[in-house]
Amino acid sequence: MSDRRSGPVRSEAARRAILNATATLFAQRGYDHLTMEGVAAEAGVGKQTIYRWWRSKGELVAECLIEGLLLPNSFDLPDTGDLRRDLETWTAEVLRVARDPDGELLMRSLIAAAAQNADIAVRLRDSLGGGASVEGRLRAGAAAGQLREDAPFDVLAEALIGAIVVGALARIPSDPARLVGTLLDENTG
Amino acid sequence: MSDRRSGPVRSEAARRAILNATATLFAQRGYDHLTMEGVAAEAGVGKQTIYRWWRSKGELVAECLIEGLLLPNSFDLPDTGDLRRDLETWTAEVLRVARDPDGELLMRSLIAAAAQNADIAVRLRDSLGGGASVEGRLRAGAAAGQLREDAPFDVLAEALIGAIVVGALARIPSDPARLVGTLLDENTG
DNA sequence: TTGATGATACGGACCGTCTCGTATCGGATC
DNA sequence: GATCCGATACGAGACGGTCCGTATCATCAA
Numbered sequence: 001m002s003d004r005r006s007g008p009v010r011s012e013a014a015r016r017a018i019l020n021a022t023a024t025l026f027a028q029r030g031y032d033h034l035t036m037e038g039v040a041a042e043a044g045v046g047k048q049t050i051y052r053w054w055r056s057k058g059e060l061v062a063e064c065l066i067e068g069l070l071l072p073n074s075f076d077l078p079d080t081g082d083l084r085r086d087l088e089t090w091t092a093e094v095l096r097v098a099r100d101p102d103g104e105l106l107m108r109s110l111i112a113a114a115a116q117n118a119d120i121a122v123r124l125r126d127s128l129g130g131g132a133s134v135e136g137r138l139r140a141g142a143a144a145g146q147l148r149e150d151a152p153f154d155v156l157a158e159a160l161i162g163a164i165v166v167g168a169l170a171r172i173p174s175d176p177a178r179l180v181g182t183l184l185d186e187n188t189g
Numbered sequence: 190m191s192d193r194r195s196g197p198v199r200s201e202a203a204r205r206a207i208l209n210a211t212a213t214l215f216a217q218r219g220y221d222h223l224t225m226e227g228v229a230a231e232a233g234v235g236k237q238t239i240y241r242w243w244r245s246k247g248e249l250v251a252e253c254l255i256e257g258l259l260l261p262n263s264f265d266l267p268d269t270g271d272l273r274r275d276l277e278t279w280t281a282e283v284l285r286v287a288r289d290p291d292g293e294l295l296m297r298s299l300i301a302a303a304a305q306n307a308d309i310a311v312r313l314r315d316s317l318g319g320g321a322s323v324e325g326r327l328r329a330g331a332a333a334g335q336l337r338e339d340a341p342f343d344v345l346a347e348a349l350i351g352a353i354v355v356g357a358l359a360r361i362p363s364d365p366a367r368l369v370g371t372l373l374d375e376n377t378g
Numbered sequence: 379t380t381g382a383t384g385a386t387a388c389g390g391a392c393c394g395t396c397t398c399g400t401a402t403c404g405g406a407t408c
Numbered sequence: 409g410a411t412c413c414g415a416t417a418c419g420a421g422a423c424g425g426t427c428c429g430t431a432t433c434a435t436c437a438a
Contacts, residue, residue: 007381008437014383032221032305035427046384051429108304114358115301116221125359155352155371158361162351163344169303170314172347182344196416197402203418224392235419240394 010053017043018050022060023069027102030109031061031116058117065123070110072097077133083141084184087134091164091176094128098168107168125161134160147184156183199242206232207239211249212258216291219298220250220305247306254312259295261286266322272330273373276323280353280365283317287357296357314350323349336373345372 021042026034034057040047054060064070075097077090097103114121134157141147160183167174210231214223223246229236243249253259264286266279286292303310323346330336349372356363 005381006379006438008383009381011382030305036429037427040384044384046386047429048385048431049383052382111358112301112304115297115304116219118360121358121360125355152367152371155363155367158355158363159348159352159368159372162353162355163348164351165355166314166347166351169300169310171307171310174344174347178341179344179348182341183348194416195402195404195414197418198416200417225394226392229419233419235421236394237396237420238418241417 011049014043014045014049015053018045018053018060019064019067019069021045023064026061026064026070026109027106030105031057031113032109034061056117058113058119061113062117062119062123065110065120065127068127070106071127075128077137079137079140081144083137083144083146084180086137087160087180087184088176090134091160091180094164095167095174095176098164099173104168111165111169128161159183200238203232203234203238204242207234207242207249208253208256208258210234212253215250215253215259215298216295219294220246220302221298223250245306247302247309250302251306251308251312254299254309254316257316259299260316264317266326268326268329270333272326272333272335273369275326276349276369276373277365279323280349280369283353284356284363284365287353288362293357300354300358317350348372 018039021039022034025038025042029038036047036050036057039045039060040050050060054063061070075090075094078086080086098107110120110124114124135153138147138151138153138156142149142151142153160179163174163179166172207228210228211223214227214231218227225236225239225246228234228249229239232239239249243252250259264279264283267275269275287296299309299313303313324342327336327340327342327345331338331340331342349368352363352368355361
């Protein structure tokens, strides 16, 4: 028995056009005003082609997130060996984007999308450095003697990301150095 | 010149029916599946009566929040004199509601609503103890010698609420004692 | 031959506006 | 004080629009 198939193969061009259109419209209009018909039109594609491969708007946005089409690469957390400076750099970069008018809509839309869709929440957390990057960087810092070895890395990561998110939602101007300082100071080795 | 009006006065019965219906349907279906027509039907009211007094779904939900129809009163932060225990009690209560299936939908919907609507974000922050309650409780604790006098109260409050919110979004099981402990431990006087 | 594609028609859900007829208020008239 | 009148909120629902998710074309590449 062979699982060979005849007929045309899934069009990669259509897939990319759809994902790019989704990213464009998401950034322009936000999650709630993102429509499947809009994506189809922008991508020059039939609606059915979208529904054939994605079950919902949420899956579409989640895949854009995975593909890195929604968040800039600068959100990668650096590791220069200086834990505090790296965290401040990263926090400042995230806050800078969050304060830019376009970026603010993007962040708020991502949060709204994450609140409505578990897939997106997981992907967003990854993209924003959830389990992996922030917590990992904290561990590396501890290994380098810049943080208590037994510091609660997961809680600290959650608090840092949480403070940024809530600050963005409530439009509170946060100071990266104060924020990182508050969380690190008490836990330095 | 007088600003007297003739004609019937705004119906308080209709207002309450609308707000109650909004709260009920919000808790049942979440923010995005809350429809004006659904509210009108549930409240036994004409759609126009809603649109006459509220410009959007967001304003409606924000007013429910103000009226205390969406969040239980138990979210009031106690002050027994023991800062750490009070914060742990409050955090545990919030997390308890967030873990209940109905409560989870409610919390996630509130976050989604806050991300989309600035009014709701402000009201939610108030209801959840934003500037006022958590930060104020921290100050009181400092005055009682349970926290450094010069601790960054605002950042700590933001980090605590943020950690709870992000934990709820990403469905991370948080431990109230660890969370509060991490934030308080080395800011104690 | 098979199956993905762009296009488009379809019924249905909600939107926000508009207009009914009805009920209730204040002010003017008697 | 009784009565009428203009103003206005009310419940109900019709209306044109947008978007949903599904179904069905003819077309075209493997």
